Amino acid sequence: MDAASIQTVRAFNRLVGERIGALNDEFLGRRRPMGESRVLWEVGPDGVEVRTLRVRLGLDSGYMTRVLQSLQKHRLIKLEPDREDRRVRFVRLTRLGRAERQELDRRSDAVAWSFLEPLSPQQRTRLVSEMTELERLLGASLVTIAVEKPTTPDARWCIQQYFAELNARFEGGFDSARSISADSSELVAPAGALLIARLRGRPVGCGALKFHHRAPAELKRMWVVPGARGLGLGRRLLLELERLARRNGAGAVRLETNRALKEAVALYRSAGYREVKAFNDEPYAHHWFAKRLATSPPVPPPSRGIRRGR
Amino acid sequence: MDAASIQTVRAFNRLVGERIGALNDEFLGRRRPMGESRVLWEVGPDGVEVRTLRVRLGLDSGYMTRVLQSLQKHRLIKLEPDREDRRVRFVRLTRLGRAERQELDRRSDAVAWSFLEPLSPQQRTRLVSEMTELERLLGASLVTIAVEKPTTPDARWCIQQYFAELNARFEGGFDSARSISADSSELVAPAGALLIARLRGRPVGCGALKFHHRAPAELKRMWVVPGARGLGLGRRLLLELERLARRNGAGAVRLETNRALKEAVALYRSAGYREVKAFNDEPYAHHWFAKRLATSPPVPPPSRGIRRGR
DNA sequence: ACGATTCTCTGACTAGAGTCAGAGAATTGG
DNA sequence: CCAATTCTCTGACTCTAGTCAGAGAATCGT
Numbered sequence: 199m200d201a202a203s204i205q206t207v208r209a210f211n212r213l214v215g216e217r218i219g220a221l222n223d224e225f226l227g228r229r230r231p232m233g234e235s236r237v238l239w240e241v242g243p244d245g246v247e248v249r250t251l252r253v254r255l256g257l258d259s260g261y262m263t264r265v266l267q268s269l270q271k272h273r274l275i276k277l278e279p280d281r282e283d284r285r286v287r288f289v290r291l292t293r294l295g296r297a298e299r300q301e302l303d304r305r306s307d308a309v310a311w312s313f314l315e316p317l318s319p320q321q322r323t324r325l326v327s328e329m330t331e332l333e334r335l336l337g338a339s340l341v342t343i344a345v346e347k348p349t350t351p352d353a354r355w356c357i358q359q360y361f362a363e364l365n366a367r368f369e370g371g372f373d374s375a376r377s378i379s380a381d382s383s384e385l386v387a388p389a390g391a392l393l394i395a396r397l398r399g400r401p402v403g404c405g406a407l408k409f410h411h412r413a414p415a416e417l418k419r420m421w422v423v424p425g426a427r428g429l430g431l432g433r434r435l436l437l438e439l440e441r442l443a444r445r446n447g448a449g450a451v452r453l454e455t456n457r458a459l460k461e462a463v464a465l466y467r468s469a470g471y472r473e474v475k476a477f478n479d480e481p482y483a484h485h486w487f488a489k490r491l492a493t494s495p496p497v498p499p500p501s502r503g504i505r506r507g508r
Numbered sequence: 509m510d511a512a513s514i515q516t517v518r519a520f521n522r523l524v525g526e527r528i529g530a531l532n533d534e535f536l537g538r539r540r541p542m543g544e545s546r547v548l549w550e551v552g553p554d555g556v557e558v559r560t561l562r563v564r565l566g567l568d569s570g571y572m573t574r575v576l577q578s579l580q581k582h583r584l585i586k587l588e589p590d591r592e593d594r595r596v597r598f599v600r601l602t603r604l605g606r607a608e609r610q611e612l613d614r615r616s617d618a619v620a621w622s623f624l625e626p627l628s629p630q631q632r633t634r635l636v637s638e639m640t641e642l643e644r645l646l647g648a649s650l651v652t653i654a655v656e657k658p659t660t661p662d663a664r665w666c667i668q669q670y671f672a673e674l675n676a677r678f679e680g681g682f683d684s685a686r687s688i689s690a691d692s693s694e695l696v697a698p699a700g701a702l703l704i705a706r707l708r709g710r711p712v713g714c715g716a717l718k719f720h721h722r723a724p725a726e727l728k729r730m731w732v733v734p735g736a737r738g739l740g741l742g743r744r745l746l747l748e749l750e751r752l753a754r755r756n757g758a759g760a761v762r763l764e765t766n767r768a769l770k771e772a773v774a775l776y777r778s779a780g781y782r783e784v785k786a787f788n789d790e791p792y793a794h795h796w797f798a799k800r801l802a803t804s805p806p807v808p809p810p811s812r813g814i815r816r817g818r
Numbered sequence: 819a820c821g822a823t824t825c826t827c828t829g830a831c832t833a834g835a836g837t838c839a840g841a842g843a844a845t846t847g848g
Numbered sequence: 849c850c851a852a853t854t855c856t857c858t859g860a861c862t863c864t865a866g867t868c869a870g871a872g873a874a875t876c877g878t
Contacts, residue, residue, distance in 0.1 A: 203636045205620075206643075210642070214525075214643070311517075314514070322513065325642065330520075429631075
C-alpha cells in the first residue's frame with residue numbers, strides 16, 4: 199500500500215479521533231462519569247443481565263459491580279436476581295433512569311447535529327452516505343469469528359434470522375420441519391460445530407458444520423446479517439468453516455443450497471466448490487456443491503470487490 | 509434534517525470513536541502515558557519553547573512541568589533556557605528521543621495499516637477516498653471565525669495569499685499599489701475589521717470591512733484557502749461580515765470585484781447582492797455589488813461548531 | 819526604576835477508570 | 849451427588865490525567 203494512503207488514514211484518524219472523542223466527553227460525560235453513562239446507555243429500555251453487560255462493555259466484574267452500585271444509589275437502575283439463574287443479576291432502568299437515558303439520547307443527537315449543521319444540504323447528504331460506507335468498511339476489520347454453543351441467545355437469534363430469511367426468499371416459503379435437520383445437539387462437538395461472527399459483541403453472521411466419520415463434513419446455516427453483506431464476511435466464515443472441518447479430520451466439505459440464494463451460490467463457486475449430483479434429498483435444495491480440502495491450507499483467493507451505488 | 513441521517517452520524521461516531529480511541533491507546537500509549545507521548549510528538553525534530561507546547565496541547569503548566577521532567581528523566585528530551593527570554597525553557601529531543609518519536613511514527617503507520625489491511629484493493633481505494641472527503645466535510649464544522657488584528661503573522665499570510673491569487677487569476681496580474689487601499693490601519697476598529705477563519709489553529713480564510721459613517725460598509729479581502737473551498741466557508745465568512753457591519757451601524761454593504769473571480773461573483777449574487785453602478789474607480793473591478801442589511805438578522809447566525817480545549 | 823506580568827516549578831490534592839485476589843452463592847457436567 | 853465452573857461482590861490497590869495555589873525568577877511597560 200502506498201505511503202499517501204497511509205498518510206490519509208493517519209490524518210483522518212487524528213482529526214476524527216480528536217473531534218469525536220472531545221465531543222463525546224463534553225456532551226455525554228458531563229453529568230456523571232463516562233463509565234456510568236456507558237452502562238446506563240447499554241442497559242437499554244428492557245433491562246439486561248449483568249453478565250451480558252459486562253461482556254458487551256468489556257468491563258471487569260468488580261468495576262462493573264461498583265458502577266452499578268453507584269447508579270443504583272442515584273436511583274437510576276434497579277437490580278434484581280435473574281429468574282432462571284439466580285447467580286446472575288438483572289438490571290432494569292427506573293423511571294428516572296429512563297429519563298436520564300433519554301437525555302443522553304438527546305445529547306447524542308446534538309453531537310450528531312453539530313456535524314451536520316454547518317453543512318449545505320448537498321454536503322449533508324454526502325456526509326451521511328460516506329459515513330455509512332466508511333462504517334461498513336471499518337467494521338469489516340472488527341469482526342471476530344468463534345465457535346459458540348447453538349443454545350446461546352445470540353446463536354438462536356442468528357438461526358432464527360436465517361430461517362426467516364429463507365422463508366422470505368424461497369418461493370413458497372420455508373418450513374424448517376420439512377428440511378434436513380441441524381439442531382442444537384448436532385452442532386456441538388463432536389457431532390458438529392457452530393461459528394458465530396460478531397461485530398463489537400453483536401452477532402452478525404453464522405455458519406455450521408456437521409461432521410461425519412470418514413465422509414465429507416456438511417456445511418449448514420451460512421448466514422450474514424443484511425447490514426454486513428458485501429464486506430467479504432461470508433467468505434471469511436466459509437474459510438473458517440473449512441479450516442475447522444480440516445482440523446476435525448474431514449477431507450472435503452459439501453453442502454446443498456436453494457437457487458434463490460444467488461450470492462451464496464456465487465460465493466461457493468468462487469471459493470472453489472464444484473456442483474455435484476444431489477447427495478441427499480433436501481426438499482428445498484436446487485444445487486449441491488462439494489469441495490475437497492487441501493491438506494495444507496490453500497492460499498486465500500483475493501476477495502471480490504463488491505460494488506454498491508451510492 | 510431527518511432522523512435517519514442523525515442516526516447514521518451517531519452510529520458512525522460510536523464506531524469510529526471507539527475504534528480509533530482503542531487503537532490509539534493500544535498502539536501509541538503502550539510504552540509510556542499518552543500525555544508523554546503526545547508531548548514527545550509535539551516537540552518535533554527542531555525543538556520548541558515550553559510555553560508554545562503548553563498552548564498547543566492545552567495543558568496546565570504544573571502538569572506540563574511534570575511530564576517534561578519525566579521525559580527528561582528517561583533521557584528523551586533536553587531542557588535548556590531560551591536564549592532570548594530566560595524565563596522560558598526550550599525543549600529539544602535527544603538522540604534517544606528522536607528514536608522514540610520515530611517509533612511512534614511507525615506505530616501510527618501500523619494503526620493506519622490495520623484499517624487498510626483487511627480490505628480488498630478496491631475497498632482500500634474506496635476507504636481512502638472517502639476518508640479524504642469526510643475529513644474535509646468534518647473539518648468544515650471545526651472552522652472558527654474571529655476578528656483579528658491585520659498585523660498578526662497569520663493575518664498577513666492570508667492577505668499575501670489573497671494578493672498572490674489575484675495576481676495569478678486577473679488578466680494582466682494584480683498590483684496592490686494600483687488598487688484602492690485597505691491596509692492594516694484601516695482594518696482595525698473603529699475604521700474597519702478583519703475576520704480570520706481558522707481550522708484547528710491554522711488560518712484558512714479571511715474577509716474585511718471598512719466602515720464609513722452614515723454610508724454602506726465596504727467589503728474587502730474575501731479569500732478562502734484552496735483546500736477548504738466548496739465547504740460553504742465563503743458564505744459563512746460573508747454572513748459573519750454582514751453581522752459585523754450591522755453591529756457597527758451600517759445599513760448596507762457594498763463591494764467591487766473582478767470578473768475572473770467567478771465563484772465570488774456567484775456567491776454574492778446568491779447571498780442577495782444586487783449589481784449596482786460603479787461607486788468607485790477601482791481599476792481592477794468589473795462588478796459592483798450592494799446589499800441592504802435587515803435591521804433584525806434575516807438568517808440565524810452561523811454557529812462555530814463546538815470546540816474543546818485540548 | 820519599579821510594579822505588573824509572564825513563565826516555570828513545587829507541593830498537595832482529586833476523580834476516573836481500572837486491576838487483582840479472593841469469597842460465597844448458584845448452577846452445570848459427568 | 850459431587851466437583852468444577854460461573855457469576856457477583858468486596859476490599860485493597862494502581863495509574864493516568866489532571867486541578868489549584870502559591871513562589872521565585874525574568875521581563876515588560878511606563
